[in-house]
Amino acid sequence: MAVVTGLIMLENILQSLAAGLLIGAIYGLMCVGLALIFGVMRVINFAQGDFMMLGMYAAYYAFALFGVQALFGSTIGPYVAALLAAPLLFAVGYGVHWALVSRVTGTRTAGLDGDGHYAQLILTLGTALILQNGAMIVFGSYPVSVQTPLSVSAWEVGPLWDDYVSVFVNKARGIAALVSVATILLLARLIASSRLGKALRASADNPEAATYMGIDVQRSHRVAFALGTAITAVAGALLATNYPFHPYVGLEYVIVMYAGVVMGGMGSILGAFWGGMTIGVVQQMSTLILPTQLQNTAIFVIFLLIVFLRPQGFFGRVVERT
Amino acid sequence: MLRIAQLSAGYSGVPVLHDVSIEVEEGRFVAIVGPNGAGKTTLFKTISGTVAPMAGAITFGGVDLLAVPAHRRPHLGIAHVPEGRQVFPSLTVMENLEMGAYTEAGRIAWAETLERILEWFPVLGERRGQPAGTLSGGEQQMVAIGRGLASAPKLLMLDEPSMGLAPAIADFIFERLIEIRRQSRLTILLVEQRVAEALESADHSYVLEAGRVVLEGDNQELRADDRVRQAYLGM
Ligand SMILES: Nc1ncnc2c1ncn2[C@@H]1O[C@H](COP(=O)(O)OP(=O)(O)O)[C@@H](O)[C@H]1O
Ligand SMILES: [Mg+2]
Numbered sequence: 001m002a003v004v005t006g007l008i009m010l011e012n013i014l015q016s017l018a019a020g021l022l023i024g025a026i027y028g029l030m031c032v033g034l035a036l037i038f039g040v041m042r043v044i045n046f047a048q049g050d051f052m053m054l055g056m057y058a059a060y061y062a063f064a065l066f067g068v069q070a071l072f073g074s075t076i077g078p079y080v081a082a083l084l085a086a087p088l089l090f091a092v093g094y095g096v097h098w099a100l101v102s103r104v105t106g107t108r109t110a111g112l113d114g115d116g117h118y119a120q121l122i123l124t125l126g127t128a129l130i131l132q133n134g135a136m137i138v139f140g141s142y143p144v145s146v147q148t149p150l151s152v153s154a155w156e157v158g159p160l161w162d163d164y165v166s167v168f169v170n171k172a173r174g175i176a177a178l179v180s181v182a183t184i185l186l187l188a189r190l191i192a193s194s195r196l197g198k199a200l201r202a203s204a205d206n207p208e209a210a211t212y213m214g215i216d217v218q219r220s221h222r223v224a225f226a227l228g229t230a231i232t233a234v235a236g237a238l239l240a241t242n243y244p245f246h247p248y249v250g251l252e253y254v255i256v257m258y259a260g261v262v263m264g265g266m267g268s269i270l271g272a273f274w275g276g277m278t279i280g281v282v283q284q285m286s287t288l289i290l291p292t293q294l295q296n297t298a299i300f301v302i303f304l305l306i307v308f309l310r311p312q313g314f315f316g317r318v319v320e321r322t
Numbered sequence: 323m324l325r326i327a328q329l330s331a332g333y334s335g336v337p338v339l340h341d342v343s344i345e346v347e348e349g350r351f352v353a354i355v356g357p358n359g360a361g362k363t364t365l366f367k368t369i370s371g372t373v374a375p376m377a378g379a380i381t382f383g384g385v386d387l388l389a390v391p392a393h394r395r396p397h398l399g400i401a402h403v404p405e406g407r408q409v410f411p412s413l414t415v416m417e418n419l420e421m422g423a424y425t426e427a428g429r430i431a432w433a434e435t436l437e438r439i440l441e442w443f444p445v446l447g448e449r450r451g452q453p454a455g456t457l458s459g460g461e462q463q464m465v466a467i468g469r470g471l472a473s474a475p476k477l478l479m480l481d482e483p484s485m486g487l488a489p490a491i492a493d494f495i496f497e498r499l500i501e502i503r504r505q506s507r508l509t510i511l512l513v514e515q516r517v518a519e520a521l522e523s524a525d526h527s528y529v530l531e532a533g534r535v536v537l538e539g540d541n542q543e544l545r546a547d548d549r550v551r552q553a554y555l556g557m
Binding site for chain 2: 195198199201202204205206208209210211212213214215216217
């Protein structure tokens with residue numbers, strides 16, 4: 001009897017771990033978007049959660065109204081819609097940077113109070129509020145989600161240990177996690193070895209020296225902002241196949257993103273991914289011992305512990321920028 | 323090639339440079355010397371466009387440089403090796419050099435220039451995969467100079483390349499500059515605190531004090547000047 005109880009506990013732990021890894025992969029992608037913006041521009045974007053919300057609605061409407069479902073079906077359609085959110089939100093990020101953010105960042109901020117950080121704070125918070133309220137007016141408050149038959153079916157891993165232990169992997173979440181990891185690998189490759197990626201890193205390392213190389217640092221910032229927006233939007237759109245969302249959903253995830261990015265060492269792309277992953281796992285594992293309502297409290301406690309004990313993050317860069 | 327006329331520039335409306343006129347002919351090696359705070363770095367930044375001028379004109383190869391945004395100026399053939407090296411710390415040595423070759427001229431000449439850079443500074447080849455931030459000061463200076471050369475420039479501007487380096491390393495850097503110049507016939511504009519060496523290697527030098535050109539001439543003319551002998555050469 002004790003053995004069976006033990007195995008059931010083991011099964012619960014493995015099940016939570018699997019759920020944590022799957023959701024963590026998406027949190028990771030979300031965090032990567034924010035880290036890209038912070039890493040290149042040193043701007044804290046409080047509207048990141050709301051860009052994610054826009055990504056969710058973009059995928060939702062692309063899927064339901066603009067023919068993606070009709071064209072690709074309900075199985076593949078949601079993922080096509082999620083990827084379609086990328087160029088759309090890239091354009092949104094590009095426009096927001098051009099119209100607003102560029103006015104309080106970069107070389108313009110030299111000499112401003114707090115290097116322009118106050119202006120950035122107010123501007124991105126204001127953008128967040130406008131996006132939330134605007135979405136409320138346009139999309140309404142009723143929660144929606146991208147419907148796929150995959151979200152109610154699962155792969156079974158096992159049975160392991162004499163038929164007692166089986167882990168179920170939700171198909172929709174499994175595929176979302178795979179798409180997420182693939183997106184990150186693609187981005188990591190772009191940043192590591194393309195001319196654009198190197199110019200972004202050079203602009204982040206030393207904007208003045210980058211200018212002396214002939215790099216348009218303002219343009220680097222715009223591309224990083226747009227790319228970061230697009231990446232987080234894809235994460236949101238992947239999440240939208242599993243979780244109903246509404247115009248204020250960004251608030252729920254902004255804490256996840258910040259915790260992940262701080263854990264990852266502020267600005268390190270792969271660090272942010274592992275940070276997001278860690279949060280996913282902590283969140284899901286915490287449900288084993290804590291009531292579900294306390295999930296986000298668990299994340300916050302971890303966040304505070306990290307800020308107190310290891311402010312440089314767990315996966316921080318080896319070389320700091322000058 | 324580079325013509326600076328009656329230039330005034332500074333920060334937040336306070337001028338640092340007053341009525342500075344300097345000319346660099348193609349193929350020449352021109353040095354600017356002067357005490358700390360004279361405005362040498364400010365002059366370089368105004369040429370590169372990271373400091374805005376208040377009055378005056380700068381032309382480069384006949385082009386009105388002040389009408390060109392800062393990030394386009396390197397594409398015209400101006401390489402600025404900034405004071406304090408300013409390498410990209412998280413990029414590898416090779417990536418730093420590649421960033422130098424961000425200009426079209428640099429990209430076209432890349433294979434050839436890289437070979438020459440590694441000949442002049444073999445240690446950069448050994449360190450090619452290492453983040454530049456982990457190098458010693460002397461090695462970082464080599465990266466900074468190599469990065470400047472990688473753009474295949476028409477004019478190489480160097481701001482105190484020996485600053486903060488041990489004397490032996492500074493000697494080496496200086497000796498390399500003279501060798502690079504001998505082999506490439508590159509036009510060079512150098513700011514240096516090692517006044518004796520600078521005057522000796524340059525075809526023509528300017529003395530900048532408190533934001534004004536107080537003296538100019540070739541090595542012999544400047545060495546004959548009592549103030550230069552006293553203030554800079556310790557004679
Ligand atoms: N970013 C800046 N803001 C305000 N003043 C500056 C700045 N940089 C330099 N200065 C001032 O300009 C003057 C000239 O400095 P600089 O051009 O660095 O001289 P040098 O390179 O000859 O030592 C100095 O008085 C310095 O304090
Ligand atoms: Mg200086």
